[in-house]
Amino acid sequence: QQQVKQSPQSLIVQKGGISIINCAYENTAFDYFPWYQQFPGKGPALLIAIRPDVSEKKEGRFTISFNKSAKQFSLHIMDSQPGDSATYFCAASMNNQGGKLIFGQGTELSVKP
Amino acid sequence: GAVVSQHPSRVICKSGTSVKIECRSLDFQATTMFWYRQFPKQSLMLMATSNEGSKATYEQGVEKDKFLINHASLTLSTLTVTSAHPEDSSFYICSASGTPPNEQFFGPGTRLTVL
Numbered sequence: 627q628q629q630v631k632q633s634p635q636s637l638i639v640q641k642g643g644i645s646i647i648n649c650a651y652e653n654t655a656f657d658y659f660p661w662y663q664q665f666p667g668k669g670p671a672l673l674i675a676i677r678p679d680v681s682e683k684k685e686g687r688f689t690i691s692f693n694k695s696a697k698q699f700s701l702h703i704m705d706s707q708p709g710d711s712a713t714y715f716c717a718a719s720m721n722n723q724g725g726k727l728i729f730g731q732g733t734e735l736s737v738k739p
Numbered sequence: 740g741a742v743v744s745q746h747p748s749r750v751i752c753k754s755g756t757s758v759k760i761e762c763r764s765l766d767f768q769a770t771t772m773f774w775y776r777q778f779p780k781q782s783l784m785l786m787a788t789s790n791e792g793s794k795a796t797y798e799q800g801v802e803k804d805k806f807l808i809n810h811a812s813l814t815l816s817t818l819t820v821t822s823a824h825p826e827d828s829s830f831y832i833c834s835a836s837g838t839p840p841n842e843q844f845f846g847p848g849t850r851l852t853v854l
Contacts, residue, residue, distance in 0.1 A: 672842070725771060725836045
């Protein structure tokens with residue numbers, strides 16, 4: 627019930643295309659859903675995050691869509707660029723657990739020029 | 740976002756030695772710090788959670804006597820890998836959060852290689 631399932635494991639997108647990564651969770655007590663971007667040999671960097679009281683959040687080319695009833699959330703990267711090539715992790719946490727993050731398995735995105 | 744640093748960025752040590760990794764929050768007070776390890780092509784695995792001035796809470800399967808965590812101040816936490824062995828070779832990453840606790844900021848990671 628604590629798991630967050632992420633798909634796909636890897637994704638290849640052409641430059642200018644839309645990259646879509648999906649995550650699903652079981653525990654309805656989760657109240658914070660961040661996405662992290664990680665480049666090889668670096669720590670993850672917070673990209674965008676959403677709370678369950680909104681269905682969508684957009685920051686620049688990055689959008690989170692959140693479906694509370696389906697217990698799913700997704701990351702959309704518009705106009706994907708080669709510089710977006712990285713591993714992306716979704717995560718979920720509960721405020722009453724001190725912010726402990728449960729991570730998805732990760733998606734390796736490759737944007738081809 | 741807030742800045743978290745780690746030192747060293749890379750360390751190579753001989754089997755049986757101990758290694759200390761520092762994690763600092765540079766521009767905010769971190770009430771909670773987290774330590775993760777990450778193997779190649781895998782997700783982050785939480786090792787322990789530490790609150791300033793308290794004993795760390797270790798995840799199931801993580802040996803507390805092998806991975807010593809100290810969170811002595813609101814800006815510094817240390818992870819000491821005691822009697823390191825080659826299987827401890829990994830990428831160790833810390834993160835820090837303030838108030839509210841949800842948002843975590845990650846350090847750049849420390850690559851540990853045990854020969």
